[in-house]
Amino acid sequence: MRKLLSASLTLATASLAAAGVLLPLRPAAAxxxxxxxTTLAAAAQRxxxxxxxxxxxxxxxxxxxxxxxxxxxxxxxxxxxxxxDVTEPQQGRFVxxxxxxxxxxAAQQGMRVRGHTLLWHAGxxxxxxxxxxxxxxxxxxxxxxxxxxYYRGRIHAWDxxxxxxxDGPTGARRDSNFQRTGDDWIEAAxxxxxxxxxxxxxxxxxxxxxxxxxxxxxxxxxxxxxxxxRGVPIDCVGLQSHFxxxxxxxxxxxxxxxxxxxxxxxxxxxxxxxEGSGAAQAESYRRVVRACLAVSRCTGITVWGIRDSDSWRxxxxxxxxxxxxxxxxxxxxxxxALNSAC
Numbered sequence: 001m002r003k004l005l006s007a008s009l010t011l012a013t014a015s016l017a018a019a020g021v022l023l024p025l026r027p028a029a030a031x032x033x034x035x036x037x038t039t040l041a042a043a044a045q046r047x048x049x050x051x052x053x054x055x056x057x058x059x060x061x062x063x064x065x066x067x068x069x070x071x072x073x074x075x076x077x078x079x080x081x082x083x084x085d086v087t088e089p090q091q092g093r094f095v096x097x098x099x100x101x102x103x104x105x106a107a108q109q110g111m112r113v114r115g116h117t118l119l120w121h122a123g124x125x126x127x128x129x130x131x132x133x134x135x136x137x138x139x140x141x142x143x144x145x146x147x148x149x150y151y152r153g154r155i156h157a158w159d160x161x162x163x164x165x166x167d168g169p170t171g172a173r174r175d176s177n178f179q180r181t182g183d184d185w186i187e188a189a190x191x192x193x194x195x196x197x198x199x200x201x202x203x204x205x206x207x208x209x210x211x212x213x214x215x216x217x218x219x220x221x222x223x224x225x226x227x228x229x230r231g232v233p234i235d236c237v238g239l240q241s242h243f244x245x246x247x248x249x250x251x252x253x254x255x256x257x258x259x260x261x262x263x264x265x266x267x268x269x270x271x272x273x274x275e276g277s278g279a280a281q282a283e284s285y286r287r288v289v290r291a292c293l294a295v296s297r298c299t300g301i302t303v304w305g306i307r308d309s310d311s312w313r314x315x316x317x318x319x320x321x322x323x324x325x326x327x328x329x330x331x332x333x334x335x336x337a338l339n340s341a342c
Contacts, residue, residue, distance in 0.1 A: 036339040040320075040331075041074030043338035047293060050075040050300035051338065052114065054271065057081050057098040059310065060105055064325045068306050070109050075156065077114040077270070077302050078102045079312075083123040088143055091127045096150060103154060114270070114302065115155040117162035117205060118144050119189055121176035129177065137181040141192045148196035157201035157268065159238055160193045161186050167208055171219030186223070187232045194233040205238030205270055211250040212259065221260065228263050238270035241288060242304070244316060245275065249284050254291040261297035271304040274330065275316030282333035285320070289337040 037043035044051035052075025059065045069076070080086060081098040088094050106113050119140060131139055148158065164186055166174045178185050186204070193202050204224065209217040220237070227234045237260045243249050250256070260267050269292055274284045292298035305311040309323035320331040 037335075040072045040335060040338065043335055043341075044300070045074065046339065047341035049292070049298070049338075049341075050112065051334075052076055052111075052300060052302040053306050054079045054116075054302060054304040055102050055105075055306075056310065057101045060101060065306055065310070066105075068321060068325055073111065075112050075114060075300060075302060076102060076106045077116045079116070079304070080123075082115055082147070083117060083120060084128065084143060085123045085125045087147055088128075089125050091139060094146055094150065103151065107154070112156040113154065114268075115148075115151065115158040115200070116270075117159035118147060118193070119160065119178060120162040121164070121174055121178065124177075131177075133181065136177060137185065137188070140178060140181070140185070141188060144189055144192045145196045148193055148200065152197045153199060155197070155200050157203050157236060158193060158197075159205035159270070160189050160202050162205045163207065164204075165206060165209075165216050165219050167216060169215050171215035171222075173219075187227060187230075190227070190233050201235040201266065202233055203236040203238045203268065203270075204234060205240065207240040207242055207271075208247070210239050210241055210243075210253055210256055212252045212256040217256060221263075224260065224263050224265060228265070234265060236266040236268055236299075238268050240271040240304075241269045241273075242271060243274045243284060243288075244318075249274075249287050249291075253288070254294050257291055257295045257298050261295050265297070267292075267295065267298045269298070269301040272301055273304045273311060273313070273316075273318035275313065275318045277317055278329060281318075282329040285330045286333040286337050289334050293337065293341045 037046060040051040051073060053069060053073045055069065055076045056079050078099055081102055086098060087096060103113055128139060164174055166172050173179050190202055204220065206220055208214065209220050211217060224234060224237055257267050269288065272288060274281050276284065289301065292301055303319060305319050307321045307323050307325055308314055308317040308319050311318050320328055320334060322328055
């Protein structure tokens with residue numbers, strides 16, 4: 001039956017062509033000879049990329065949540081379970097229960113894991129906040145070493161340092177307790193991370209660095225360029241990519257992605273969400289995905305949550321699935337864009 005149908009379609013096509021009728025081109029995904037993929041992870045894999053989601057451990061008991069997660073995504077990032085206040089609530093006492101739940105679930109489903117995050121100015125336990133100078137530096141580096149050693153070989157990429165630059169026009173470092181231990185604290189963390197797990201990708205992660213013209217973006221770029229020139233072990237830059245009406249997808253977003261990639265590091269869109277709805281939201285998502293696809297070293301995209309109700313800014317309905325778990329127009333836009341990749 002399939003052969004007869006194919007023959008009929010071929011004859012019909014030939015007849016229309018002879019009559020001067022121009023047929024629409026097939027989607028690019030069909031040009032490969034493979035049918036379009038039906039899930040985000042599979043569609044991203046067509047171009048060698050991953051598509052992931054930020055995950056919360058306690059929601060793994062929700063069958064709708066895990067049903068979407070297991071079907072659609074190939075990479076998971078713990079939203080809060082690997083942060084410092086959770087994994088080392090008391091100095092020298094490490095707790096991995098919540099993080100392990102996510103890592104184990106990912107392993108059972110054949111997914112990879114992004115570690116988020118080792119060092120961050122926020123989310124610190126009181127014992128760490130109260131340290132200063134050499135004691136703080138030693139505790140900071142010990143945390144990196146112990147957490148990465150525990151997960152050695154099980155984490156694809158780590159956000160070693162998160163949000164170390166301030167917003168505003170100066171491009172300055174954020175005034176944090178880590179920064180006050182010395183300007184070399186970030187590179188010290190990366191060296192410790194490489195020693196703890198040589199196979200893991202080591203990333204710097206930040207928000208509001210998507211617009212190439214912004215001072216903050218330029219400051220992060222200069223740091224990464226300097227690290228690469230001096231042999232500091234950095235493998236990737238994470239662009240969080242939180243967008244809304246006041247912070248839309250910038251016109252030069254692909255320029256930013258390409259310029260970071262040209263330094264010889266991978267670029268990962270690590271916490272993507274777009275507040276809005278309908279066609280406008282779908283178009284913003286499409287632009288983001290196409291920007292990543294345009295740069296070979298943009299290796300993957302993670303959306304920051306699964307359903308709108310799971311989002312840290314749920315009122316803005318920023319994700320690909322609505323609160324009931326139904327696919328939104330933004331989902332279709334992302335899937336179609338990924339399938340169009342050659």
